[in-house]
Amino acid sequence: DTGVSQNPRHKITKRGQNVTFRCDPISEHNRLYWYRQTLGQGPEFLTYFQNEAQLEKSRLLSDRFSAERPKGSFSTLEIQRTEQGDSAMYLCASSPGTSATDNEQFFGPGTRLTVL
Amino acid sequence: AQSVTQPDIHITVSEGASLELRCNYSYGATPYLFWYVQSPGQGLQLLLKYFSGDTLVQGIKGFEAEFKRSQSSFNLRKPSVHWSDAAEYFCAVVTGGMTSGTYKYIFGTGTRLKVLA
Numbered sequence: 001d002t003g004v005s006q007n008p009r010h011k012i013t014k015r016g017q018n019v020t021f022r023c024d025p026i027s028e029h030n031r032l033y034w035y036r037q038t039l040g041q042g043p044e045f046l047t048y049f050q051n052e053a054q055l056e057k058s059r060l061l062s063d064r065f066s067a068e069r070p071k072g073s074f075s076t077l078e079i080q081r082t083e084q085g086d087s088a089m090y091l092c093a094s095s096p097g098t099s100a101t102d103n104e105q106f107f108g109p110g111t112r113l114t115v116l
Numbered sequence: 117a118q119s120v121t122q123p124d125i126h127i128t129v130s131e132g133a134s135l136e137l138r139c140n141y142s143y144g145a146t147p148y149l150f151w152y153v154q155s156p157g158q159g160l161q162l163l164l165k166y167f168s169g170d171t172l173v174q175g176i177k178g179f180e181a182e183f184k185r186s187q188s189s190f191n192l193r194k195p196s197v198h199w200s201d202a203a204e205y206f207c208a209v210v211t212g213g214m215t216s217g218t219y220k221y222i223f224g225t226g227t228r229l230k231v232l233a
Binding site: 004031033035040041042043044045048056091093095097103104105106107108109110 | 120125148150152157158159160161162165206208210219220221222223224225226
């Protein structure tokens with residue numbers, strides 16, 4: 001399967017701990033997105049990478065959040081000093097992004113974070 | 117600001133009945149619109165998309181959607197629902213664009229579909 005993969009699928013942590021999620025996009029997709037989805041809501045944009053460059057960050061991404069895509073392939077999303085409000089599904093998506101109409105995003109299964 | 121509204125949080129239909137899920141958007145320029153479906157424990161799967169041209173768009177699993185600029189709507193339809201269609205459905209509009217290159221999605225809050233046997 002060559003779809004978007006995310007690890008881990010589930011993460012339970014205690015408040016104040018740091019967590020890191022990984023996303024492996026579809027090979028050769030140069031655009032990578034992170035979204036957060038809370039219960040009863042649609043996904044909300046967090047951040048976007050074009051290759052290794054982080055080009056946009058949402059105001060939702062507080063200074064406790066950091067994302068990287070060091071070699072333009074996989075990406076990591078780290079949350080430091082987790083809070084209960086961080087409990088959500090974290091979705092990763094990638095797209096080929098070579099033109100305005102070539103930006104269908106392919107989503108991974110998500111990482112569900114529960115902060116106790 | 118761009119936004120997407122899905123007025124129906126829950127919809128229940130009987131198997132075999134027709135379905136229409138509503139989506140209204142607010143966007144200044146020509147919108148790029150999508151419908152995704154999310155089953156429990158699964159990621160978002162694209163059903164169909166509209167960029168330009170024919171306003172009636174066909175998608176997978178027998179779904180279609182019609183873009184109506186005058187009503188700022190992009191409603192999803194299916195003539196005969198199957199039990200396996202029970203899931204959550206999200207409408208999205210692409211924002212950002214040609215100059216910024218971001219093309220991030222703005223999603224609606226979703227409509228949860230229940231199918232009665």
